Amino acid sequence: MKRPRQDRWYGDLKRRQPRPKKQLLCEPQFTLDVLYRMPFREVREFDPQSGAARYTPIEREPQRSGVWMMDELLAWLDAGSPGTVAQFCEKRGLGYADLGGLVFCLTGMSGEDFRLTYQMRMADDLMRYTRMTLAEVALRSGIGSPLNLNQSYRREYDLTPGERRRLLRKKGDVGRYRL
Secondary structure, eight states, X not given: OOOOOEETTTEEOOOOOOOOOOOOSSOOSOOHHHHOOOSOSEEEEEOTTTOOEEEEEOOOOSOSSSOHHHHHHHHHHHTTOOSOHHHHHHHTTOOHHXXXXXXXXXXXXXXXXXXXXXXXXXXXXXXXXXXXXXXXXXXXXXXXXXXXXXXXXXXXXXXXXXXXXXXXXXXXOTTSEEO
């Protein structure tokens, strides 16, 4: 009978079990639906008398959570996530794990899951309401490149971005909002 190899510091070298996902034992303070803000600045409205379309500004709250660092993260995500999460943290003197812990405490989602879900929701909105190319959608949503966008949609929905766009879009959606 063959004995498992021993490591002098960590004992046997059997495969490590993946860590179980953390789970809040109470309701999260915020949901993604509460914190998410569409990337658009104006909404199309029709004049009831003349039927003419006009665009009116959308009111935007600068602080959505009341937690300064979370609001900074949301503003960064709204701007299309310029740079990396590590750069975001470094610029604010925060550790990557610290940011993940804050997001987890407030939303019940890991920091990575929150960021990806936020970016995917933004990409969905951009594809549904605009005629942006996939490259423009990927860049504006913070996903990065059309390849990343395609892989994200395949992983999340088992669809290509173009197929997802056709599923989401309804009559009159294009032009309903403006950036």
